[in-house]
Amino acid sequence: MSALQRLVRRLEVKGSNEGTLANRANHDTRPLEPERRTFGPWEFVSLWVITGSFNIGGWTTGSSLIALGLNVWQAMLTVIIGNLLVALLCICSGAPGAKWHIGFPMIQRCSWGTNGFIFIVIQRFFLACIWFSTQVYWGGQCVRVFLTALWPSFAHVNKPLANGTMTTGDFTSFIIFTVLYLPLVWIRPEKYKIPFLISCILVIPTIFVCLIWFTATAKGAGSLVHDVSGVAGVTQAKGSHLGWMMVLGICTNISSISVHIFVQSDYTRYARKPKDQILAQLVMVPLGTIVVALIGILCTSCAAQLFPEQNGTLLWAPYELFSALQQHYDNSSRSRAAVAFGILSFMVAQFGMVVANNGLSAGIDLSALFPRFFTIRRGMLLMSALAFIVQPWQLLNGASKFLTVLGGYGVFLGPMTGVMFADYFLLRKRLIKLTDLYENNSGSIYWYWLGMNWRALAAWAMGVWINLPGFAEFVRYGTAKELSGWSHLYYISYPLGLTLSVLTYLALNKLSPVAGLGVVDDLDYFGTFGPAETRSLRGEEYGETVQVVAGMKKGPDVGKEEI
DSSP states (O other), X not given: OOHHHHHHHHHSOTTOOOXXXXXXXOTTTSOOOGGGOOBOHHHHHHHHIIIIISSHHHHTHHHHHHTTTOOHHHHHHHHHHHHHHHHHHHHHHHHHHHHHOOOHHHHHHHHHOXXXXXXXHHHHHHHHHHHHHHHHHHHHHHHXXXXXXXXXXXXXXXXXXXXXXXXXXXHHHHHHHHHHHGGGGXXXXXXXXXXXXXXXXXXXXXXXXXXXXXXXXXXXXXXXXTOOTTSXXXXXXXXXXXXXXXXXXXXXXXXXXXXXXXXXXXXXXXXXXXXXXXXXXXXXXXHHHHHHHHHHHHHHHHHHHHOGXXXXXXXXXXXXHHHHHHHHXXXXXXXXXXXXXXXXXXXXXXXXXXXXXXXXHHHHHHHHHOXXXXXXXXXXXXXXXXXXXXXXXXHHHTOHHHHHHHHTTHHHHHXXXXXXXXXXXXXXXXXXXXXXXXXXXXXXTTOTBTTBOHHHHHHHHHHHHTTHHHHHXXXXXXXXXXXXXXXXXXXXHHHHHHHHHHHHHHHHHHHSOOXXXXXXXXXXXXXXXXXXXXXBOOHHHHTOOOEEXXXXXXXXXXXXXXX
16 A cells, blocks of 8 residues: 555545445434434524624624615614514525434535535535635634733734735734634534533623613714714615615525525534424524614614714724724723623634534535545634635725625525425425435436436526626625616515526426435434434334335335424
8 A cells, every 4th residue: 555545544534434325424424313413492592692693793784784775773674574584594494404414515415416516515615715714804803802902002013914904913813713713623513502502601791781881871872773874975765765775685684694594404404303493593593683783783873973083984893893992991991891801702702603603514515525534623624724825804805896796695595595495395395315315326316417407507597697687786886786677686686586496496397307206215224313223214113104115215204203
């Protein structure tokens, strides 16, 4: 054996060869056994507290809505409606993972094929790279503010770097934050309960204390509540334009979290029972975002009144807000203590965003693409290295067009989600043959043509093309410019693209039916639905009526014991 072969052998994931599955699965990509499924309703609540709302992203939700010309109450109405829809979408998106206990990449093999799924997973991995790096940068900014609160002289570590897009203090803080979150990479997702609980205990009280202090000190809610015309470059929307901006605001709430919606199965696969995700997400998804977005807007509005030295600059990001507070009170010991404790809680919440949100997603993507060499942990470690290569400080402070493209990526994600919904709920009636997901040959019912399902690609394209003219104008001008009817179509791009892809996918499958609908395994080969001694999937064990055809079970209630 050569040195190269020995190196490859050492890099291989132990146990990546699952018998006859031809190295298509490893510990992190196979269906989860009952003992690894530890998420109950409260775990899903804490998951959404940390990764969905009580963080920097949730706090700044109002900034994009105010930019549309909506006042606070109009913006909050769009938040309420938009996030009620997000809750329903998350429940639907998480249903396959909750029932079959497989992650997002494996589910994509159902509709796109055992090779075609790569098209989707690579896009999701690309987005994870960008947002992982961005979240690390934001975490670094929290570290910078924290260190400045402890030692005000740290503010003078400000030599410009990277063409002025960051300073030596920013880069130092970026490195420190990376070092701090790396130990969390070794925590398995099924063990996230304690880290989530700690984060909730820290960040929830901090956000409510901020609301009380800012509104009490400003003796009100600030000037943005009723009129946003004082914001630079923003004009209060009126008339029919207001109506369309409200529609755009609702869809913006959906599009801004469209990646999280799409990949819910990465989390719901850890559900003890399928129903455990439903009530928790139905309540916590809209409630958390509504509360934090409102508090973020009110505190920003009050800060505009309390800190006139900021010259009208709106302090949307919490680290900017706390930094301004310390400066306003001339680095007094009380202000420094308040800033240190406040920003520390946001920094801990960023650990969750980096590791449990984007890190987990990227890790399972790499595990699905390269199961012989990548686990979730190895994927997170690679992302930590890539964060320095991506250079988020350049993106956030210079590449405005690039960020605009990312902000409108819901144009592409809506149709992808539509294909998944149509295939799982309407075409396959929620039935999956698990072993065939891990076979990459013509024997798999998900092989289609050379491992690719052309129907999925055509349905996705149909949902995308109609929104491209409006999207192009959005990217060109960086705002929602009126372009005849195309702009209005772009305003509703996510639901429109999702609906068109659903209808197209069903029509194409009607014209050119696929084989293997309603087919599942005859045995519980992965031990997913019960203890080792009862891992057969025979109907009498689950009290269900089934039809056995050619050694494969066909029926509506596989895994019925969990529902």
